[in-house]
Amino acid sequence: MELVFVFLIFGLLGVVLLSMNALLGPKKTNPDKEKPFECGSPYLQNEIKPFPIKFSLVAFVFLLFDIEVVFFFPWALIFKEMRGPALVIMLAYGAVLAAGFIYAWKKGAFEWD
Amino acid sequence: MTNTGFVFDVLIPVGKIVAVILYPMLMTIVMIWLERRVVALMQKRLGPNRVGFQGILQPFADAFKLFLKEDIMQDQADPLLFKVAPVLVMFSSLLAFCFVPLGEPIRIGTYQLTLWIAQSPVGLLLVLGLSSISVFGVIFGGWASNSKYPLMGALRSVVQILSYEIPIGLTVLSVVFFARSIDLVEIVNHQSQAKIWFGFMLPVSFVVFWISAIAETNRAPFDLPEAESELVAGYHTEYSGMKFAFFYIAEYAHMVLVSSLVVIMFFGGWLAPFPNVPAFAFLKVIPGFVWYLVKIMFFLYLYVWIRATLPRYRFDELIRLAWKWLIPLALLNFLVVALIRYIL
Amino acid sequence: MAILLFFLFAAFAVGSVLGMIISRNQAYSALFLVVAFASLGGLFGLLGAPFMAVVQIIIYAGAIMVLFIFVIMMIHLGEGISAEKKKWTIAAAVFMGIILLAEIVFAVKGAPAVPMAGQEMAGTSPTEIGRLLFTKYLYPFEITSILIIAALVGAVVLIKKREGE
Numbered sequence: 001m002e003l004v005f006v007f008l009i010f011g012l013l014g015v016v017l018l019s020m021n022a023l024l025g026p027k028k029t030n031p032d033k034e035k036p037f038e039c040g041s042p043y044l045q046n047e048i049k050p051f052p053i054k055f056s057l058v059a060f061v062f063l064l065f066d067i068e069v070v071f072f073f074p075w076a077l078i079f080k081e082m083r084g085p086a087l088v089i090m091l092a093y094g095a096v097l098a099a100g101f102i103y104a105w106k107k108g109a110f111e112w113d
Numbered sequence: 114m115t116n117t118g119f120v121f122d123v124l125i126p127v128g129k130i131v132a133v134i135l136y137p138m139l140m141t142i143v144m145i146w147l148e149r150r151v152v153a154l155m156q157k158r159l160g161p162n163r164v165g166f167q168g169i170l171q172p173f174a175d176a177f178k179l180f181l182k183e184d185i186m187q188d189q190a191d192p193l194l195f196k197v198a199p200v201l202v203m204f205s206s207l208l209a210f211c212f213v214p215l216g217e218p219i220r221i222g223t224y225q226l227t228l229w230i231a232q233s234p235v236g237l238l239l240v241l242g243l244s245s246i247s248v249f250g251v252i253f254g255g256w257a258s259n260s261k262y263p264l265m266g267a268l269r270s271v272v273q274i275l276s277y278e279i280p281i282g283l284t285v286l287s288v289v290f291f292a293r294s295i296d297l298v299e300i301v302n303h304q305s306q307a308k309i310w311f312g313f314m315l316p317v318s319f320v321v322f323w324i325s326a327i328a329e330t331n332r333a334p335f336d337l338p339e340a341e342s343e344l345v346a347g348y349h350t351e352y353s354g355m356k357f358a359f360f361y362i363a364e365y366a367h368m369v370l371v372s373s374l375v376v377i378m379f380f381g382g383w384l385a386p387f388p389n390v391p392a393f394a395f396l397k398v399i400p401g402f403v404w405y406l407v408k409i410m411f412f413l414y415l416y417v418w419i420r421a422t423l424p425r426y427r428f429d430e431l432i433r434l435a436w437k438w439l440i441p442l443a444l445l446n447f448l449v450v451a452l453i454r455y456i457l
Numbered sequence: 458m459a460i461l462l463f464f465l466f467a468a469f470a471v472g473s474v475l476g477m478i479i480s481r482n483q484a485y486s487a488l489f490l491v492v493a494f495a496s497l498g499g500l501f502g503l504l505g506a507p508f509m510a511v512v513q514i515i516i517y518a519g520a521i522m523v524l525f526i527f528v529i530m531m532i533h534l535g536e537g538i539s540a541e542k543k544k545w546t547i548a549a550a551v552f553m554g555i556i557l558l559a560e561i562v563f564a565v566k567g568a569p570a571v572p573m574a575g576q577e578m579a580g581t582s583p584t585e586i587g588r589l590l591f592t593k594y595l596y597p598f599e600i601t602s603i604l605i606i607a608a609l610v611g612a613v614v615l616i617k618k619r620e621g622e
Contacts, residue, residue, distance in 0.1 A: 009130050020180050056527040060612040062275040064605045066520045069282035074587030076289045093602045100606040107613050110436040235507040242514040
């Protein structure tokens with residue numbers, strides 16, 4: 001219900017606030033202003049280079065754990081009514097994933113040098 | 114449409130939405146003042162004390178200044194992503210606030226005024242999910258700037274936010290275990306019935322959640338994405354004016370959001386303390402949202418306190434802390450909680 | 458009101474998917490896809506399936522897209538594929554498109570009465586999903602853990618190999 005208003009008002013607010021600078025702010029262009037920040041010295045590289053693949057490994061491991069955690073939630077909700085079986089199910093599931101976690105650990109996925 | 118129908122269907126929701134927008138902004142203003150003054154006092158400096166009484170108008174002056182700034186976009190930047198990024202960050206954190214309950218419903222005649230915009234049966238996950246959307250604002254902002262400091266800041270920030278989201282998920286789980294609901298309102302109600310706050314039942318969960326929450330919000334000692342001494346200002350180095358303000362407000366809004374979650378999940382939300390002690394029964398007279406605000410201010414102060422106390426982590430230490438300490442600890446804690454829950 | 462929200466989310470979803478396909482810039486495509494996933498989450502919410510909505514936002518919009526963006530930034534933008542390869546990709550895309558269309562037709566035909574936005578559906582609350590997941594769909598659930606670990610091992614091996622070079 002109220003979410004319709006939420007989107008309308010947030011959208012309006014964004015437009016108003018962002019146009020504030022164009023309305024009120026000074027507009028003095030200067031070629032130096034348009035350059036990337038480099039502590040005042042001329043900048044060294046024209047475009048950014050691809051970054052180390054290392055970062056994507058953390059993203060990948062995160063994705064897998066995120067899926068795992070999401071599965072835990074419905075489980076936690078019905079844990080009280082299933083009790084024994086639920087515990088066994090999750091221990092089996094968790095053991096497989098723990099093996100994966102230890103593998104990634106031993107392979108040095110979390111080392112940063 | 115009758116007159117009262119208009120009031121209840123349109124005016125109150127709109128009023129609530131305006132409140133949801135103003136509340137993080139007001140908190141930002143309070144926090145800027147608090148942070149600058151408190152850190153200054155802790156470091157034996159004065160801090161801003163000129164504008165208004167004890168410098169209380171300083172953040173307003175800062176905000177007004179940002180309105181009047183020139184909007185600079187450097188020529189290598191990607192125009193669309195550069196503009197979208199701050200909106201995305203701001204929008205996602207404000208949207209999450211719609212699901213945060215600020216107090217128990219207030220009864221006015223036959224009408225129940227709820228102190229939240231929407232209640233969802235999966236509110237807790239929704240708030241976490243929506244606030245994780247702001248990662249895109251950070252990564253697009255840093256990348257669209259097409260400059261090295263923002264890019265490095267953005268990369269660090271994303272890896273940090275991702276790494277610490279898992280311990281958060283795992284500790285939240287132990288709360289869900291006991292509350293048997295993912296609904297934020299239900300979680301508070303459950304604590305009111307149990308007459309004990311989950312923070313005292315699950316201290317390990319609380320500590321892990323709080324450490325991860327500080328990292329999630331990119332605050333000291335985990336403020337690597339904005340490490341001034343290394344990266345100028347991290348992912349928002351190239352931003353100015355209102356776009357910078359959006360990133361800034363979103364950061365503080367995030368802190369308020371995370372503190373709200375801590376208060377709701379571990380410290381009874383809007384409940385008055387000492388529910389079992391008859392001598393403290395008079396505390397219940399104070400309305401719920403006042404308790405809520407008091408508790409939130411405590412955690413926001415804790416943020417400032419920690420910032421003034423601890424030195425910054427190194428990036429490899431940060432990753433190691435998340436994956437080799439917090440995640441195994443959270444998993445172990447989760448297992449122990451499950452076993453306790455099984456026996457009970 | 459629910460119907461208004463439905464049109465809002467639907468317009469966002471369709472519009473952003475179109476934007477994703479038309480856009481030449483991969484980073485824009487990724488941004489559009491994030492919006493599309495988020496509005497799909499909204500649609501799930503309107504259908505009275507809050508848990509699915511949240512999973513859509515957390516997993517698809519929150520986690521998978523980050524990985525997408527990392528990959529896009531890693532391989533670096535601007536390099537199109539050769540004309541020789543392009544022929545093959547078009548053929549493959551047409552083939553996959555036909556299969557997907559057939560799948561959708563079958564799914565829609567086989568589905569029980571399609572619920573309207575704003576109506577409550579049975580069996581969609583988080584607790585209900587848990588009950589189904591851990592009784593009726595127990596084996597598929599346990600198999601996902603094997604799938605996840607296979608993906609993890611694959612990722613670690615590939616990335617360690619790239620690093621070694």
